[in-house]
Amino acid sequence: MEIILKEDVIGLGYKHDIVNVKSGYGRNYLIPQGKGVIASESAKKMLAEELKQKAKKLEKIKADAENAAAKFEGVALTIPAKVSNNGTIYGSVNSVMIANELAKLGFEVDRKLITIKDVKTVGEHTATIRLHKEVSVTIPVTVVPDAPVVEEAKAEEAPAEEAPVDAEAAQELADEQEVLEALDAPAEA
Numbered sequence: 001m002e003i004i005l006k007e008d009v010i011g012l013g014y015k016h017d018i019v020n021v022k023s024g025y026g027r028n029y030l031i032p033q034g035k036g037v038i039a040s041e042s043a044k045k046m047l048a049e050e051l052k053q054k055a056k057k058l059e060k061i062k063a064d065a066e067n068a069a070a071k072f073e074g075v076a077l078t079i080p081a082k083v084s085n086n087g088t089i090y091g092s093v094n095s096v097m098i099a100n101e102l103a104k105l106g107f108e109v110d111r112k113l114i115t116i117k118d119v120k121t122v123g124e125h126t127a128t129i130r131l132h133k134e135v136s137v138t139i140p141v142t143v144v145p146d147a148p149v150v151e152e153a154k155a156e157e158a159p160a161e162e163a164p165v166d167a168e169a170a171q172e173l174a175d176e177q178e179v180l181e182a183l184d185a186p187a188e189a
Contacts (some may be wrong), residue, residue, distance in 0.1 A: 002019070004016065005035060009030070019129055078141075079093055087122050094119075095112070099114060133180070
């Protein structure tokens with residue numbers, strides 16, 4: 001079933017696109033929600049005329065998206081994450097975390113416009129922000145451990161190595177063990 005979209009539908013298309021969808025999705029969701037109309041011949045002619053009239057407005061929207069993309073020039077994100085000893089992240093870095101980091105830098109971006117592959121390891125990754133159907137920006141994302149892993153490992157080992165062993169206390173423990181063994185031996189016999 002061909003549908004003309006009346007508004008942007010994430011994952012499907014943009015306003016004024018003609019898309020093929022399953023008939024149930026079109027009849028039961030897109031058309032009742034007002035997100036699309038059936039792409040009949042008359043509807044296609046009306047769309048062509050409307051696009052002709054709105055060409056300048058669409059150029060301005062695209063120019064605004066390109067200006068917004070220029071603002072992202074040189075932006076790189078560093079996201080701290082909890083990491084296991086082998087470098088695997090507990091959970092994953094997702095579009096919500098990237099949107100929050102961008103908000104800290106003064107960029108308000110809808111999380112739904114951000115795409116990133118599964119990030120489950122420390123290192124360099126890239127996120128894509130789709131500002132317009134023809135304009136997208138890639139941003140380098142560096143995932144770092146929130147606390148250095150090496151220091152955590154040393155911190156866990158340090159108390160065991162630094163624990164002072166008192167010779168008298170060790171002798172007392174050995175004597176107690178001998179006494180306990182001696183008490184247990186006759187009881188078994």
